[in-house]
Amino acid sequence: MSTQSSSVSTNNSQALLKGEGMLKQKQTASPFMKNLKIRSIRLAILVSFIIIWETVSGRLVDKFWISSPIDIVSTLYKWATSGDLFFHLSITLQETFIGFFLGAFGGIFVGFILGRWAFAAQVLDPFITAIYSLPKIALAPLFILWFGIGIEMKIIFAGMIVFFLVFFNTYAGVKDVDDDLLDDIRLMGANKRQIMLKVILPSAMTWVFVGLKLSVPYALVGAVVGEIVASNKGIGFLIQYSAGNFDTAGTFAALTILIIVSVSLNATLSILESKLLRWKKTNSV
Amino acid sequence: MIKFTNVSKEFVRDGQPFLAARDINLHIKQGEFLTVIGPSGCGKSTVLNMCAGLMKPNGGYVEYKGKKVKEINTKVGYMTQKDNLLPWRTVQGNVEIALEIRGLGKEEREKESAVYIEMVGLKGFEKHYPAELSGGMRRRVSLAKMLVYNPETLLLDEPFGALDAQLRLILQKKLLEIWKETGKTIIFVTHDLDEAVALGQRVAIFSRSPGTIKVIEKVNLPIHRDVFNLRNNEEFMNVHARLWSSLRDEFVEEVGAI
Known part of the structure; x- marks a missing residue:
């Protein structure tokens, strides 16, 4: 529901923007030019942020704390050429996707059954609410105990988080x-x-899709958290390992990979x- | 064909029981065109809902072809006040849904739906989604969606309410044509007395809630009536005047009560 209301409010604000735009339409440029302007400003912010970061590090702030963009890029390059990048990334993506599909199928299946079977839903309601309100990350140690520290544990962990959202x-x-x-x-x-x-199916699809969309980033969270808690491979391990070795550039490099992965996932969705x-x-005639 | 015997219907509104309809006795013959008119909230829609088997009467019973209506009555096509279009289907997809249920092939469905989409004046809008249409256009899709599968009885709840006057006349004419050709039984609820007299063989006036049938008036106009030029017809004016005198009381009471 919250996603719906927020989309309504953005629609409203867009309508307001359009309304304001119409008043001074003669002076302002076309939507394309406006878009270009927004994009250029965004790019400018990013570039100046990186330049300031590069300038400050090693001069005003010790590199130990904030590393520097050039160091980060060279770490990324090193990982990319050695094959580390591809290896760890593929592990994390595997965990994310397999976990996502398992959780999504389970969630859709159980969701449909309980949605159509009111009596069972009523009986199980307090149990489901109880498990749902538990912060899932708190279960990570238990999952290590049960499933070990291999890739399976991350898949099940990510799958469980996805399951509840989709369900x-x-x-x-x-x-x-x-x-x-x-x-x-x-x-x-x-x-x-x-x-x-x-x-019933097509009508529920909107909601199912909202659940799926919400849960993709969470599948990634599940996988990475699992790796940070206990692992010897994956992006989460890279973050944990680099930080543990006081390798700030490595930590930032791993975070950069994570940002790129999650942004591309969301864009695809x-x-x-x-x-x-x-x-x-809804654009009525 | 359709028979109401001492039918009453009670709802619970704000925890209070509320009598929507009482003592309804009505007999609709096969092939008859009955129009129903009355003040808002007088239980007109309730009558249609009971006919379709969507509601059960609290007292009395409704019969359809001699059998009591106990569950959903799939013999009737029902156009409710709400559009009930599937938002994820295009105009064409919505019109074709009943044909899909009957297992018609793609080509046949397309042929049939095209006829009715054109009839309601929506040619060129086949690929639009309901959210992209105006209220009046959605009403017309609903009409096409119901007519396309040719149910033997039509229940229409203010089908032309949202349309402009010209379009309304055109569709009234179309509906009369379909009725003449197919001999369907039609119950047509409206809040427009002109429309009620222009279309119906009989007009039933409902009293204010708890709604019951106050008067049933026969309209002695030929079956081949011309809806465009009825307003100066003597019979039309006489029936209209008689009906208005009994209908007026209901509205006077309603407005007086406010």
Whole structure:
């Protein structure tokens, strides 16, 4: 729900921006130019941040604390050429994706069953709420105990986090189906399977997608946290290992990789979402 | 065909029981076009809901073709006041859904849906989503969606309420044509007396809540009536005047109560 309300408010603010833009449309440039302007300013901020960082480090602040962009890039280059980068990245991505798919399938499956089976949902409600409200990261030590410190533990850990997010959204989505739409298709003579396939599933898809979108970054969190807690490979291990060796450049380099990975994941999801949920846009004629 | 016997319906509103309809006795013959008019909140929609089997009466019973309506009545096509379009389907997808349920092939579905989409004047909007249409356009999609699968009885709840006057006349004419051609039984709820008289063979007036049928008036206009030029017809004016005199009381009471 919070994502919905926030998107509404951004729509409103965009509408306000448009309204203001119209008043002085003659002076201001086209949307393309405006976009270009925003992008250039963003780039300028990034570049000046890096320049200031480079200038300050070693002069005003000890490199031990903040390293320097050049050192970070050279560490990245070193990792890339030695194959370390690819190795650790592939481990983390494996954990993230396998965990994500396991958790997502489980969450959708259980969400659908409980969404349609009101009695079971009512019985299990307090237990589900209790497990859901527990900070999942607190379970990491237990998972090490159960599943060891290998890749499996991270997959299960990431999968569990994803499971709950997707489960709750699917559950809400299935329960959110408009009863009038169900009546409408029943009057047309639809059987149970048709009602499921033509109304309940597509109607719940919006919610399921919100759950999936939310949970991709969390799958990454699960994998990386798992690696930081106990591991000898993966990006989380790189962060932990570099920091443990007082290698600030290495720590920042690993963080940079993590930022790039999560930004690309989110961008891919946004594109997917706008393609799959085209009908959601509301521009009335 | 459709028979209401001493039907009453009670709802619970704010924890208080609330009688929406009482003592409804009504017999609709096969192939009849009945229009229903009355003040808002008088239980007109409730009558349609009970006919469709979406609601059960608290007293009395509703029969459809001699059988009591106990569950969803798949013999009727029901256009409710709400559009009930599937937001993730295009105009065409929405119109075709009943045909999909009946297992028609893609080509046949496209052929059928194209006829009705054109009929309601939405040609060129096949690939639009409901969110991209105006309220009146969505109403017309709902109409096409119901007509396309050819149910034997049509329940229409203010189907043309959101449309402009010209379009409304055109669609009234189309509906009369379909009725004449197919011999469907139609119950048509409206809040517009002109429309009620122009379309119905009989007009039922509902009283204010708890709603019951106050008057049923026969309209002796030919089946092949011309909806565009009815306003000066003598029979139209007589029926209109008679109905208005009993309908006026309901509205006077309603406005007086405020």
